[in-house]
Amino acid sequence: MNNLKGIYALWYREFKVFIREKSRLGFSVINPLVWLLVVGGGLGSVVSFDGVNYRTFIYPGILIQSVIFSSIFFGVYIVLDKKIDFMKEVLVAPISRTAMFVGKVVGGSTDALIEIVTLLVIGFILESTGILTGVSINFVSGIVSLGFLLSTTVAMVSLGLIIGSQMESTEGFQLVASFLLFPLFFLSGALFPITNLPSWLSPVVFCNPITYSVDGLRGILIGISKFNIGLDFAVIGTFALITILIGTFAFKSMEV
Amino acid sequence: MNVIDTRNLTKKYKEVTAVDDLTLQIKEGEIFGLLGPNGAGKTTTLLMLTTLRKPTSGTATINNFDIVRQPDKVRKSIGIVFQDPSSDEVLTGYENLKLHRWLYGMPGDLAERRIKEVLELVDLTKRKNDLVKKYSGGMRRRLEIARGLMHHPKVLFLDEPTLGLDPQARGHIWGYIKKLAQEEKITIVITTHYMDEADNLCGRLAIIDEGKIIVSGSPGELKKKFGGDIVRLKAKNLNIGALKKLNYVNKVEKRDDEVSLTVKDTNEHLQEILMLAGKVESVEVHSPTLDDVFIHYTGRTIREGAPEGGWAQKAMAFKTKR
Incomplete structure (x- = not known):
């Protein structure tokens, strides 16, 4: 009971801070739009895959990109909390470390959820106005996409928190997070199809859990996928579970 | 009755012994001071007593609960005001107190009444709906003192409560500490490297250096010993x-x-x-002042190696980061 209230407390804090710092939502939405319109638009004039325009092709990938970037960087707030004594205030409260971790994950995922919904709505508007063709965003596909995006978010927020719990400085955090993010993103098939990859590249891409997020989401939104959607969901779900377990452990071993 | 009882409390880091075989009793209702230069082991002692760090050997009881075996019960018995700012400045003072209420599982009506009480105690009722980043260093400290008191702890720990505050704000904080000692009837443990602060506030104090208690007693006794x-x-x-x-x-x-x-x-x-x-x-x-007592027992002045930066400076430095 006490732990549930503790989780609520941590969630409340993240949510309040997020809605007060409106620029955070602004930038997290502008960035993917730039990718979609500039990269998608620029290459879209000459490139198309599987019969769909490049801009349409990368829309699911860009959604995943924006989610994994903002989710993992959420972990930096743990480092900032450690720099002042806010972290100690939480650590000394009579709630379990697991509750603390869950509270942070729920908080970070809420931020990302708001971002996801905004991007889906923008996608819907772009589709209705004909800027983005061949994307099917309706109630059902919207809900299933949310499921995919949220599992990815939970996994990446957990990953960010794991890094944050072990780091002393924000610079160190940025370094490690970027080091992980770029391969996760570029080797996920967010920007290219994964059907005919060179033989040296495909094992790396298939080992990347984010590949399955992108594949599943692309299957739902534009009907192109390499794997069964069930398999995609199973992989990303398992990845989320593993990061949650490691994260709980990382929080338990965290010293101030 | 002893509300805090440490037995051979020891903390070793790789090569340094930060707290060395500390045995100390603090009675209920006392204002007790832990004095010493920076790096003397005050903060480490505090972190062990508040269950944030595990002792290498030895243990302590607070409110009859063991800090190693019953950390959850200890946590419910104590309130802490940390050395560095520990409130979220993008939240209002009231919201920070609400967070604390949930973290300590306080029921709603009781909590609201208590929030009102503690805000009045530190004179922040009028500013409770302002964001903490609009507070001065002294106000923020007062808010954190109020927060530490909310869940009716048996012991309130204050780690360098006036570090980095201007003289006027320091005087105010002292006033509040005295007031709450009277009104709340709790045991207060203060760590400080300001001798005048210890002299002014503490009924009893222990001077520690290099992890050991060098001498303890009331400020009057210590000066007499001189x-x-x-x-x-x-x-x-x-x-x-x-x-x-x-x-x-x-x-x-x-x-x-x-x-x-x-x-x-x-x-x-x-x-x-x-x-x-x-x-x-x-x-x-x-x-003789406590400064003289300190020099007498340690052979050096307490100002040698004063803490880096101040609480308020750190608060300012982090204002822009979040």
Whole structure:
């Protein structure tokens, strides 16, 4: 009971801070739009895959990109909390470390959820106005996409928190997070199809859990996928579970 | 009754022993001071007592709960105001208190009443709906004191409560600490490296250096142990030999052409001292302060190695980061 209230407390804090710092939502939405319109638009004039325009092709990938970037960087707030004594205030409260971790994950995922919904709505508007063709965003596909995006978010927020719990400085955090993010993103098939990859590249891409997020989401939104959607969901779900377990452990071993 | 009881509490880091075999009793209702220079082991002691760090050996009980075996019960019995800012500045003062309420599982109506009470105690009722980033360093500290009191702890720990505050704000904080000691009837443990602060607030204190308690007692007792007043003389052709022979002079220390004497019953003997000293240029007599006590026991001043930066400076530095 006490732990549930503790989780609520941590969630409340993240949510309040997020809605007060409106620029955070602004930038997290502008960035993917730039990718979609500039990269998608620029290459879209000459490139198309599987019969769909490049801009349409990368829309699911860009959604995943924006989610994994903002989710993992959420972990930096743990480092900032450690720099002042806010972290100690939480650590000394009579709630379990697991509750603390869950509270942070729920908080970070809420931020990302708001971002996801905004991007889906923008996608819907772009589709209705004909800027983005061949994307099917309706109630059902919207809900299933949310499921995919949220599992990815939970996994990446957990990953960010794991890094944050072990780091002393924000610079160190940025370094490690970027080091992980770029391969996760570029080797996920967010920007290219994964059907005919060179033989040296495909094992790396298939080992990347984010590949399955992108594949599943692309299957739902534009009907192109390499794997069964069930398999995609199973992989990303398992990845989320593993990061949650490691994260709980990382929080338990965290010293101030 | 002892509300805090430490037995051979020890914390070793790789090569350093930060807290060395600390045995200490603190009674219910006391304001107890842990004094010492930076790095003396005050904060480590506090972190162990508040269950944030595990002792290497030894243990302690707080409110009869063991800090190693029953950390959750200890946590419910204590409130802490940390050295660095520990409130979220993008939230209002009231919201910070609400967070605390949930973290400590306080039921709603009780919590709201208590929030009102503690806000009044630290005079922040009018500013409760302002964001903490609009608060001054002193106000933020007061908010954190209020928060530490919310869940009716048996013991309130204050880690360097006035570090980095201006003199006026320090005076205010002292006032609040005294007031809450009276009104809330709780035990307060303060760590500080300000001797005047300890003198002003603490009923009893322990001076620690290099992880060990060097001496403890009430400020009055400690000054008495010092053995007299301090007479500082500046004179030409100073006759130290003659001064050393006087049986009411306990200690003679020479620095350049100045000499510092510890003298019993100064009123009766000052005349004689001045006559023997030589051609006196200036003389200064004062009763011993805790600073003198500290130098007496450790051989150095407490200001050597003062903490880096101040609480308020850190608060400012982090304002822009979130």
